[in-house]
Amino acid sequence: MTFSKNDTLNFSDFLLKAAGVSKAALDELISDAKKYGYTEILLPHFLVRQTAEKLRGSGANIKIATIIDFPYGLSSVEEKSAAARSAAAAGASIIEIAPNVMTVRDGDLKAFEAEFALITALVNKIKGAVVRAAVNELILTDAERDGLCHYLGQRKIPYRVISLNSIDSPAALYSFNEDLDQKIIRVNLKERSVRFETLESLFEKTDEKERAFLFGRALCSAVILREVTPGPLRGGAGSNKLVIAPAALASSGLSSSDIISVGAKSLRNSRLKVISRPSRAARSLARLGVLALIIEGAAEGFHYLLKISGGRVQLLSGENYLGLNVYEAAAKIKSAHGDGCSYLLQSPMAAFDSPIATASADDASGSPEIQFGGGFGLLMKTMGLNAVVIDAGEHDSFRDKAAAGDKAHEYHRQIEIFSEALNKNHTIKEHIKPYGTASMVAPLYEAGALPLAFFTKFESQGVAKISGAALKDAVTKRKGETGVSCSQNCAIKCKNIYNDEKNRRSAYIEYEHLAGFAAMNEIYDIDLTAKILRFCREKGLDFLELSYAMGEFIRSGAAKGKPAEIAAGCLAEIEKRTVTGNILLKGAFASAIAFGKASPMTQFPTKRCLPTIRARL
Template identity: 30%
Template sequence: MWMLRIDMTDRSYKLEEVAERYQKLGGRGLTSTLIHDEVDPTCHPLGPNNKLVFSAGILSGTPSPSSSRISIGGKSPLTGGIKESNSGAGFAPALARMRVKAVVVEGQPAEKGAYWMVHLTWDGDKPAVEFLPAAEYVGEDLYVSYAKLYERFGKRVHVAGVGKAGELGYRNSGVAFDDMRHKPTRFSGRGGLGAVMASKGLKFVVLNSEGAPGVEYADKELFMQGAKKLRAALGEHALTKPQGALNTYGTCVLVNIINEAGAFPTRNFRTGRFAGAAKISGEAIFENNKQRMGKEIYNHACSPGCVIQCSNTIYAENGEEIVSCVEYESDWALGANCGIDDLDAIAKMVKLCNAYSLDTIETGDAIAVAMDSGLLEFGDAEGAIALIEQMGHGEPLGRILGGGTQATADAFGNPRSPAVKGQGMPAYEPRAIKGIGVTYATSTMGADHTAGYTIAPEIAGSGGKVDPLLADASKADLSRAFQKTTAMLDSTGHCLFISFAILDIPSGFEGMIEELNGMLGTHYTGDEAVAWGGEILKVERAFNEAAGLTPVDDRLPEFMKYEQLPPHDVVADVSDEIMDQVYGEL
């Protein structure tokens, strides 16, 4: 295994052996540990001293089901703290097959505004890098650029890239990966890492793993046994099986449920229920597609080896594809949160965000704050589309919104900024779903809906009886357990959605642990694997503390403490002491 260091200051690279400390790590565990070990927490995120790390999950590149997650890490220009953002993409297994444990991008070219691409190939017995000029792609729609890149390098490559939002240094810019049809639709969207990549003069990483030797197993038999158990659980469970909840309705299956729960943030978090929810639901997407295409269309995989296959496609009346895919979070951010109930308009906005490499959540939150500030009316889809275009074109107002939710609220003097640590909230109202509120507030990543997943009640309950309804103290305990579990899962390369099945099917959970042990040669129990996730949180937390973040940053926005949220008419009332217990007892 190698650590590949790429210095963008002079466009040089070196292959290093993987240090002992990093050998059992992958994905988020490795990106966060490297950033903690090598990056000055006080550095400017867009300056020469930040680094950008790519790492595939530990199980990526194997036949393990739904294991193609690629993590990117760095200091976030959005939160000022550590950031890991991951995506399902063929890039992950390809990097793993080349036995590159991590790609560490360092330095910064002296030439401002100059861009290169890194072409990473397999050279007989090791990876090799060439640096190619990328000026011809600067400022271009990423869909156009990716089509050109696939024309130039062939269909077998994988691409990580940044678009205009990254070039402009936006805090709401993500990094795009190619989907199964070579389009730039799979995003490590959150935290502004697209701007970090662009700040290094790096426009694309083009990866060709042809000839690479593939991954190594410590105990292949154990690994295969575990993968078989996990595959069986995913194939059996109602949420993850073929034509199950996610394969039929996609993540937008949550729209009607969260709306009925009174927890669907609407019009910049003014209410928890949206009158137009059913029109933008997963059920509506499925039925509209059936009507428009004349047949039932089930969802597809975002990346090789995914058995859950939850990515939808939105088709227009004339049968043409508008975009693939619209996730629940994007649907909500650019829909209900902006008071917009027109699915086709939402799909169009998602496509624009992809083209410019904008994070859909942060973009929707920023537009909603602008609407809340009186710049335009809630529900104005054309106005929202125009604002995304202004972001993509680098116009002054677009640059303010490109700064994210908090920057937009600051520019308009609006105290109603739904952000934690500067990161805009996703699609679950923390006043109505208090458990996720604790995780939003305390996550090392800022408000993050992917920070707190659970895989086994006995682990979350520390071996005892679980009582999620008990006093507030249990919310801190559970949030801590969920965050540890998630840090572990984010390191495996698995999609977090495997947790839905393995929470209910113990053999699936056992299978995942066996896969890990078979791959790494470890003897983790479930508890030990989760404790290892806790170690990842510790390095992330240490980085954030050194960067200047304090417990005061582990709070929900003030307006949520005094504004009641209809229909439950609730406020954010989990005490500061409970928030502090999450990391106080890590």
């Protein structure tokens, strides 16, 4: 396909407008790319050299991407190759090739594979330039797009799905405005649509008294049971729902009330999975008045960031967070959207299809220490959702509204009474506050319910090394912190911060970490437990699943050495993506099968491990 000079300029103007700018706003595009931390900007080929000159010496690490033979890809391979090399020489770091739409419709995808290989070989001779496919869903049917994406994925050809619908600004791909108070926000990522619903409209046939209790965990369960078909998932993530809901009293100021629940049908066993954790995200959603987010419609090949703010829901590009670990992604989000924003992040290990990939949320200090296991990270990846960002701004909290006027004094007095009652409770005062949840190690050991050596032993002399008192001594010795709160206004403050030998913090070592790793594998080493916990938080991995998986590997005898050394080596195997590392990333059940040691922990029909918080069955 050829264009006259006028046609080319008109088309390029259309392409720039589709990206959210005009020719005169190139400087604005670059400025926004810097502001929002974008790693690349997409431009017509004739603007590549001009843009490269503007970026040169600016200190901005922004890559220039351009599309060759867009949108139909009908040019010859010789013309595409020449254009690709010219763009790379002009300063483009990423060359996107539009597949020939006729070959896609005919199903002759091998022709494009050969074309892509030839162009890649030529472009790779220019330092710093890479090639990927551009899948234009504007001219393809859903079946054609899905078939092409599946083929490219099988052939390990990098690609990006491009949509030109309703884009009106360089920062926001799609923006929807609405009063969010007492609303349920339904986002369909595949259709790029947002609907605002009420509890009454969604559950109109539900008894009003029952409806009054639909918050947080209960609301997650109710939505999934109502809208997701029972039994095995059919259609993958496209038939699933991700539901996020704050607790009833989130942002109330009441101790331990800022709880957020995340629910879906499990990708592993097709059962209902809802996890509740303390997070600043709960407080932010509640301040906006949002009852829940329902995310549906898998957008394969996309990388979206969903932003919720006062009266607005936006779908932004999330591509600039790819390849970052959890802490790096959190820092980048706060840099782009403000320190006061809250977030829920997809695990970087979801990119490797790990079923133990987590979703990470922020704690009271804004650090991504709160994890949701059960494969929620992988679900976010399959849905095309990289992150959810909530910016409550200056919105009033539940507490501000409830304590307005004459009610303020009484409201605060009731909160103080509740906090005082918590602190007077014997168990909290004598055990939980000074030693945290690790105070459960000793009593559960005495009761015979501590998981020792994969539930094969009842006694061990090493348990004293991981008791609540031992953990407190270790934290103090490393100049860490005790009495830390993971949730704002929490009166209990049962958490801790452990500093390793490099003075890196490992936040919130708890009973399940000491029981799930140290006791389960008979490695009574708090420092190693903290190291693995830090690794899991950074990579976005379910600590318990990885601990059980490492235990299977240690018990198999496949590696020689002390158990602690083997466990530390497992982290290196995952980093290097070796065969062993890839098996560990699949979780405990896969590890039990692969490493050949049958375990009572993994012989249940659900193919899931027993949670260590429960007594022995």
